[in-house]
Amino acid sequence: MRWLAEQLAAAWGYFLLPFACFLLPARASGAVVNWASRRAFLYREETRAALRHAARSIPELEAQGFCRTFRQVRLIDAVDLWHGLFSSDRRIERSLVTEPVPWPRAERLVAVGTHVGPSTLTLRRLAAAGYRPRFVYRSIPVVLKRRAPVWFAYLRLRVAYLHRVCRGGAIAVPGGRGQVADAIAEPGCALVLLVDTAAGGERGGQVIELFGQALPVSPGGLALAWEGGATFSFFATRWDAETRRRVVEAGPARTFSELGELLQASAGFVQRTVEGNPAQWQLWSTEAPLLQAPDDPPA
Numbered sequence: 001m002r003w004l005a006e007q008l009a010a011a012w013g014y015f016l017l018p019f020a021c022f023l024l025p026a027r028a029s030g031a032v033v034n035w036a037s038r039r040a041f042l043y044r045e046e047t048r049a050a051l052r053h054a055a056r057s058i059p060e061l062e063a064q065g066f067c068r069t070f071r072q073v074r075l076i077d078a079v080d081l082w083h084g085l086f087s088s089d090r091r092i093e094r095s096l097v098t099e100p101v102p103w104p105r106a107e108r109l110v111a112v113g114t115h116v117g118p119s120t121l122t123l124r125r126l127a128a129a130g131y132r133p134r135f136v137y138r139s140i141p142v143v144l145k146r147r148a149p150v151w152f153a154y155l156r157l158r159v160a161y162l163h164r165v166c167r168g169g170a171i172a173v174p175g176g177r178g179q180v181a182d183a184i185a186e187p188g189c190a191l192v193l194l195v196d197t198a199a200g201g202e203r204g205g206q207v208i209e210l211f212g213q214a215l216p217v218s219p220g221g222l223a224l225a226w227e228g229g230a231t232f233s234f235f236a237t238r239w240d241a242e243t244r245r246r247v248v249e250a251g252p253a254r255t256f257s258e259l260g261e262l263l264q265a266s267a268g269f270v271q272r273t274v275e276g277n278p279a280q281w282q283l284w285s286t287e288a289p290l291l292q293a294p295d296d297p298p299a
Contacts, residue, residue, distance in 0.1 A: 006045070010150035013043050014078050021075070022082035026095040029079065030244040037072035047071055050284035057211040057291050058278060069279035073118050073239050076246070077282070078154075080120035084161050089128045097121055098245045103129040104253035106231035107187050111250070112222070112266060114196040114273050115282045117237035118246050120158075123165040123192065125248060131190035132169065134183040135162050136221060138197070139172045180221060184228035191230070193221045196270045196283065198290045208267045210274055213291035219263055226259050234269045238277050 017036060021029040036042050047067050055061050083092060103111075103126060111126065113119060126133045140159065144152040162170035169189075171179045183191045196208070199218040208215045225232070235250040256262040274281050283290055 006148070007150045009041070009044065010148065010154070013075070014150065014154040017042075018075065018078035019082055021079045022086075026244070033072060033075055033079070033244075036075060037068050039071075040067075042071050043074050046074065046285040049287065053284050053286070053289045053291070054278060056289060057213055066279045069239075069241075070282075070284065072241070073280045074282060074285075076118040076239055077120050080118055080246070081158060081161055084120050084124055084165065089124065092121055092124055093128070096246060097125055098240070098243065098247045099125060100247070100249055103131070103190075103250050104231075104233050106233070106253045108184060108228070108230050109190045109253065110184070110222075110225045110230045110232050111190050111192045112232055112234045112269065113192065113194050113237065114270055115194055116196075116273050116277050117280045118239055119237040119248075120161070121246060122235065122237060122248055123162070126190050126192070127165055130188075132186075132188055133166050133190050133192055134169045134171060134179075135166055135192045136171045136173055136176065136180060136194075137162060139174070177220075177224065180224055181228060184225050184230050191225065193225070195219075195222060195266050196274065196281075198283070198286075206263055206267065208270050210271060210291055211278075213293060215270075215291055219266070222262055222266060223259055226256060226262050229255075231255055232262065232265075234265070236269075236273045238280055 017032075021032050024032065040047075047070055050070050051061075051063055051067055054066060055063070080096075083096060087096075109131065111122075113122065123133045123135060137159065140152065140155045144155070159170065169183065171183065180191065183189050195217060196215065197217060199216045206217050206219045208217055231253045232255070233251050233253050235248060237246060237248050240247050254265075256265070
């Protein structure tokens with residue numbers, strides 16, 4: 001019975017409610033999102049996990065505001081999946097996304113981001129700027145198909161969206177090293193890397209400090225892009241509750257003479273972005289905590 005209740009809640013939170021918000025005008029959709037984000041039943045398990053992990057890392061965390069913002073961003077990202085599939089560039093630019101500065105121009109761009117904020121529409125904005133986006137994503141574990149079939153279906157739909165916007169060029173990892181190298185070498189491409197993804201059971205080649213704790217990540221994608229002579233732009237996404245718009249802030253195009261310089265810049269960018277908007281970091285909701293005490297062994 002509990003499993004069935006979880007599937008019904010997932011169907012409501014990831015399919016029915018987001019699709020209804022997508023069909024509404026922007027103002028009405030925003031009102032529904034605000035109402036729903038105050039309801040504890042929305043993304044109940046995900047929010048509990050996020051609050052539990054965040055409270056271990058952030059002293060004096062204001063739980064109610066944290067949970068509301070976390071639910072809000074998660075819902076907006078689910079709504080944006082439908083916008084990404086079906087809305088026009090004109091509607092996205094006019095009603096949904098604010099870009100304070102245009103995307104930088106480069107022959108071979110690597111757009112470096114994080115899991116902060118509702119970032120689904122970033123690929124559409126890159127495509128509208130004239131790039132051919134190539135997004136690197138983790139393969140969906142097959143075990144989810146039986147354990148959480150609604151969540152599995154939602155992830156499959158997100159992958160379908162990636163391939164549509166990337167014109168079949170979304171890259172699944174592990175196993176996509178050759179495709180990543182090809183994308184870096186292709187003029188007009190924008191390879192998108194989210195560099196706050198934990199390295200899994202290993203320490204990885206880099207440790208990023210967040211809230212005084214350690215986030216082990218793998219710098220393989222950045223290293224491959226640097227070896228290919230790519231140009232980098234660090235972009236941050238966030239939800240602006242006052243304007244009810246997604247804000248995408250793309251940094252200037254940069255090149256790096258040393259790999260260590262790039263990794264240092266990436267670590268600083270992740271730290272500023274996550275610590276600046278902690279409730280919008282969607283990776284809090286993982287089953288196991290991502291952040292470790294600096295001297296702890298890998299989870």
